[in-house]
Amino acid sequence: MNTFGSRLRHARKLRGLTQQQLARIAGLSQSAVGNYESDQRHSSRALIALASALNIDPRWLDSGRGTPPGSQQPPPLKEPETTYAAESWQATQLWPFPSIDPASLSALSQADRQILESLVRTFIEACAKRHGSR
Template sequence: MKTFSDRLKHARALRSLTQQDLARASGLSQSAVASYENGQRQSSRSVRKLAAALQVNLDWLETGKGSMESLADYSASPAGGAYYLMEPGSGEAPPRALPPWPFTTIARAQYEALAARDKRLLEQMLRSFVEACHAEYADGRGRARKH
């Protein structure tokens, strides 16, 4: 992929996001996302927001260099800690890696693009479902749990 717009479209498609989903997740307008994808707008400060929403490497999105995968994907070291490059004496805390995403058919960015009230509703529905499953397990009539 030679152009920023090609890489942006590719990453958005891989994450199963619409332009509107990406706009919400990045805090941009849908027309701005469309303009970037159509090559009508060149990359700008908004690229950081797009890379974060898509969970891709900023350099890859901007220039095509390096891996597409975000550095957060590689943060765990074999010893269980994490390695970070920081300026000596900066006093900054290392960035926190996102917890593992439990769903295989829903991209994290799709969830992040939801409105706050929809996230609350989804959490309530999921909690009710989990509680009902645990109640069935306790009664001995539930499905066998798989680990």
């Protein structure tokens, strides 16, 4: 696994995902994932989204350094149930915000993602109260 593409393919297969499934989870196209795996493209922006989607160390994916997948990683991802807790989500609805690039969310720090999660949860709770759902 000397290249970004070979490491990406290895991690995707280790997680039991197709290129299409990984693309949806990472917010990319299947052809982009295919190009990355064949080393025809390399993008630092996509690197973060792919590493996040695969739950792997982005340093390992980029350079081969860091923690390789499988050494202490969670079980393989499944789509869409383990990607989102709500069972009603369909594969075509994995990313509900068409005006927001999923990679921009992946680029946020853990602290910023926690703040965002808290804001969204508060908004949903307020909407539920306003509509009498809770």
